[in-house]
Amino acid sequence: MNNNSKYKIGIIGFGPKGFYGFERLIAYLNKAKISRTVRIHIFNNTSFLASGDVYRSDQPEYLIMNYANRNINSWVLKEPFSSATKTPDFVTWLTDNGYNAVASGTYAPRALVGDYLVDCYQFVLEQLPMNIEVVTHIGTVTNMIKEDDDYKVFYSDKISGELEAITCNKVLFTTGHHSFKTQKNQSDNSGNKIDFIYPTNEKLKYISSPSLVAIKGFGLTAIDAILALTEGRGGNFIKNETGDLKYISSGKEPHKIYPFSRTGVPMIPRNGLATADLELFFLTEEVITNLKQHRPINFHSRLLPLIKKEFYFSYYTVLFKNYGHQFYFDTDFSVMEKQVKYFHEDYPDAPVFNWETIVNPFKEKSVLSTDEIQDYMQYLIDEVANGEEKSPLISAVATWRKISPIFNELYSFGGLDAVSHREFDSYYFGLFNRLSYGPPVKNMKKILALSKAGVLDFTYAKSATISKDDSDNNFSLHIENGQRTQIDYVVNATISRAKEGRFENELYQNLLKNGLIREFENKSKTSYKPGCIEINKDGNAIDVNGYVNNDISFYGTPTEGITCDNDTLSRTRNDFASVWAKYVCEAIKEKDERIEKYERQEHVF
Structure with a gap:
């Protein structure tokens, strides 16, 4: 078989998500024993490969994570396993490299996480199969056009300033959010x-x-x-x-x-201690299945009441325990409310659960003083010191971290009706981040x-x-x-997310203009455009005519708005990288099999 022709793959944006896609691709190619030469083109705005700008290694040490050390792991324990001989999680890597004090701590400097990501990238590079080439391009990708069955990627080289063009067969986009202005x-x-x-x-x-x-x-x-x-x-x-x-x-x-x-x-700040293995009592598997079967979901009437009940139960479980009592769950919520009523009659000075107070303690005040905010911050600091085991507030807000991955399943791909989708994006997303993902x-x-x-x-x-x-x-x-x-x-000091009516990044505007993508529109009951691209459930682009393009995939922040909460180092959250890597590997094998079949026929004749 003539396998000298290079198969060319582009990864546009090479922060953590770009690296994750690269690592999965190498693992699949290695397992499949592809003999054809595969050239992987990596495009990134800066030289901080794998870490990206968020975790770049030249940051000062006082800029620290709000994601605990124990949760950081660049590797996945599933087949195909990585080709790298070393696959340490972050804590192991810290210990191996002499950062014992940081390893035993809770939150590391972001620059140190960047060093870890860079090392993980090097571990993969060290074990590259001989037929895989990696070519790095530092510059800004501004456009991509389709040429026959291939794609020409245009980027402005950071050093020369020249506009360069690279041809690729398959492309993965893991850029920062497309609503960012160039x-x-x-x-x-x-x-x-x-x-x-x-x-x-x-x-x-x-x-x-x-x-x-x-x-x-x-x-x-x-x-x-x-x-x-x-x-x-x-x-x-x-x-x-x-x-x-x-x-x-x-x-x-x-x-x-x-x-x-x-x-x-x-x-609300966090102390980084392990979140208790929270059980959800209202958002059960049966309830989730029912919600999925009756999409689109109205957030206010069907989801928010369940979320409030989960907060309520977590709050009173801890509060009752603090007073030497046990709060009993009952499928009839009114029975639980009676328990709370009798409890507060016995302990009138005990704090009462109030959703509005948790959500916005200063809602009724049009102007705040420095003293009021200082007092509230001190209150939060004291509550965090008590932790989820003793603070009803901290236990309640921790509930969202358990709910979040379930909510993502319900939210994604138009799972909420259009009005609810708009309301969640514009208000509740920020609210839950403030409650549960603080500094x-x-x-x-x-x-x-x-x-x-x-x-x-x-x-x-x-x-x-x-x-x-x-x-x-x-x-x-x-x-x-x-x-x-x-x-x-x-x-x-706000981070841009997908927003209705905003599609500002030059690259994504050009992809739209070229018909390679189209804007997602939630048409459930009314209409809402969250300002993001439309993809299928494998992360593939939907083009201007509504067709799935398996050659173009998206992962990470470019999928925000059609999926939820991708600003994380998680390897499992909306993992389109694994699906993409598997598909690319299968496409190369199919192409090689077609060539081999054709060459056999030629030999016969």
Whole structure:
């Protein structure tokens, strides 16, 4: 058989998800003993291969994970097993490399996770079969067109600046989210508006020390920005006599930092201890099966009541235990409510479960004070210290982490009706992230210390409006009561997700224009376009005419909006990489068998 013709595969975007796809592809090719030469083209914006920008190794150590060390593992224990001779999980890798203190801790620096991912990539490269070639292209992919049965990928080379073209037979997209604007469309980060904070040492270096800085957002990215402008400028945190943190200024940080968001409510922090093996009592297998059989699902009428009941049960299980009682489950929820009623009659000072208070403790307040937010943050820190075993609140919010993978199954591919889909994307996704996927408590203590030191000011935390002053190049931050402060710099510390009516990235706009993809539309009862591409349940592209294109696949954040919550290092969450790798391997084998059959026929004649 003539197998000298190279089979060419492209992986566009090579952070963790790109590496996962690569690792699965090598495993399948190795198992199938493919003899044809296979060339894998890797395209990435930067040289931080496998780690990507989120885990790049040049980040400062104070930027830490909110995903516990024990959960990080770049490998899957299923066939075909990796061709790498070493497949350590993160904790094992830390120990093997002398990071014993970090290994025994809870949350590692993101840069260290990046080093781990890079090493895992090298482990695979070291065991590549002789017929597999890997070619790396550092630059920005801007377009892809179909040519006969192949695809021409266009990218702007980062070093030469030239527009290059590479031909591929199959392509996997694992890029950052397609709603991100391309670099040339972003605001000038050397000015007084920063649209994206990573890498922080580059993007935030223009902010001068005596300035007033507004930070849009109050989530994980905002915390990173705040720490980069304080601890990253030489400030120090020390423990005071009560064990709390105190901030010692370096004099190089901004004069004031004003975070602002829609609710003004900080995320609930985490202590990183193992989540109890939570059992779900209302979202049972039988209930889930029934919900799947009656899609589309209305979130408010059918799902949210069950979620609230799961929170309720977790809350009171711990609260009853704290008072020496047991909370009994009953399929009749009114029986459980009677238990709670009698309990509170006996213990009138015990905290009462209130969904609205958990969701938004400051809902009725239009303006918040720094003191109010400081008190709430201290309350959260104290609750986290008690953990899921003793804190009813922490036990309740931990429930979502158990529900989340089940919800993903119900949500994906138009599982919710269009109205519910829009509402979840715009409100509940952020809400559950704030409740259940917050920062390490260590970082929350730092934020509280910065506020007490006067560097961080929460005057404009809730529902503030930012506007550009006509007279100069500055901004103003103002709230309902009329209070206003002139701002020198504005930092956008929100991470863009798929949003209705937004399809901004140049690459995905071109794929759309070329008819290779189409935008997903949920047409259940009404219509909602979440701003994402349409794929089938194997991650393959649906083209402009509605046909499945098995040559083009998507994995990770590009699938956000049609699937849910892909911003994770999980190897199992929406794992389109394994399906893609298996299909590519089978396609190569089928092509080789056709060639071999043809050559046999030629030989006969």
